[in-house]
Amino acid sequence: xxDNPYDVIGVKRDASQKEIQRVYRxxxxxxxxxxxxxxxxxxxxxxxxxxxxELVGDPEKRKRFDAGEIDAAxxxxxxxxxxxxxxxxxxxxxxYRSSAGFADFGDSDDIFANLFGRGARGFRTRGADIRYxxxxxxxxxxxxxxxxxxxxxxxxxxxxxPPGTRDGQVLRLRGKGQPGAGDGPAGDALIEIxxxxxxxxxxxxxxxxxxxxxxxTEAVLGGKIRVPTPTGTVMATVPKWSSSGKVLRLRGKGVxxxxxxxxxxxxxxxxxxxxxxxxxxxxxxxxxxxxxxxxPRQKLVA
Numbered sequence: 104x105x106d107n108p109y110d111v112i113g114v115k116r117d118a119s120q121k122e123i124q125r126v127y128r129x130x131x132x133x134x135x136x137x138x139x140x141x142x143x144x145x146x147x148x149x150x151x152x153x154x155x156x157e158l159v160g161d162p163e164k165r166k167r168f169d170a171g172e173i174d175a176a177x178x179x180x181x182x183x184x185x186x187x188x189x190x191x192x193x194x195x196x197x198x199y200r201s202s203a204g205f206a207d208f209g210d211s212d213d214i215f216a217n218l219f220g221r222g223a224r225g226f227r228t229r230g231a232d233i234r235y236x237x238x239x240x241x242x243x244x245x246x247x248x249x250x251x252x253x254x255x256x257x258x259x260x261x262x263x264x265p266p267g268t269r270d271g272q273v274l275r276l277r278g279k280g281q282p283g284a285g286d287g288p289a290g291d292a293l294i295e296i297x298x299x300x301x302x303x304x305x306x307x308x309x310x311x312x313x314x315x316x317x318x319x320t321e322a323v324l325g326g327k328i329r330v331p332t333p334t335g336t337v338m339a340t341v342p343k344w345s346s347s348g349k350v351l352r353l354r355g356k357g358v359x360x361x362x363x364x365x366x367x368x369x370x371x372x373x374x375x376x377x378x379x380x381x382x383x384x385x386x387x388x389x390x391x392x393x394x395x396x397x398x399p400r401q402k403l404v405a
């Protein structure tokens with residue numbers, strides 16, 4: 104990945120989170136492997152784009168990156184000062200030396216006495232949570248899937264992506280975070296889901312929307328056609344005299360809900376002429392009186 108994730112996505116450093124998400128989606132649609140089969144360069148750019156978005160698309164990670172706490176790869180930046188920086192210094196200047204030894208911790212009945220003295224045996228702290236980001240395909244988020252996540256300790260675990268998962272939703276894996284201090288419980292692993300754009304479908308709440316091309320013959324005469332949905336192809340009826348922009352409603356073909364129901368899918372018709380010019384069709388239209396008299400823009404307001 105390039106040094107600057109903002110450059111990879113194509114936004115300025117002061118861009119809003121909404122702007123970053125918008126530009127990322129545009130770029131992802133152009134570079135998605137499904138639209139560029141066999142294009143290794145596009146696939147590499149797609150990977151770099153996702154890695155960049157994983158960093159600055161997350162407000163918390165972006166804040167840490169901007170502050171220099173993590174680098175462009177998401178790794179912790181090295182600390183500026185270490186014990187060895189002081190080990191060779193004069194005793195008077197050594198920040199880690201003290202003539203009092205540990206006495207300064209034990210003389211007073213404060214928090215340090217509790218930590219280093221009689222209260223140490225009972226000291227327990229819950230481990231910190233660890234955040235991860237997992238990119239999944241659009242249909243996996245809609246229909247549900249199982250994906251593997253590699254944790255910070257190197258172990259891997261299969262997690263279930265529930266049907267209907269939304270972009271930005273966080274899944275909690277209890278006890279998979281940092282270990283606790285003493286006999287304290289471990290923290291949790293928080294998996295933020297990033298949903299990749301689909302080349303056809305977009306999500307609108309629990310509904311699915313997409314454009315559906317139809318032929319001129321289907322638009323005029325109507326009929327049964329095969330229509331794609333997130334759960335597979337279904338048959339739908341195109342009414343006679345259907346213009347571009349007409350919307351077909353496919354009930355129950357949208358996003359699953361927790362109660363077992365599903366949203367709907369909405370197919371917006373787009374009348375498409377043949378790829379190659381047809382002289383016979385041109386002659387018919389030129390000699391068609393009703394076509395010349397038709398005024399489709401009559402109701403438009405200037």
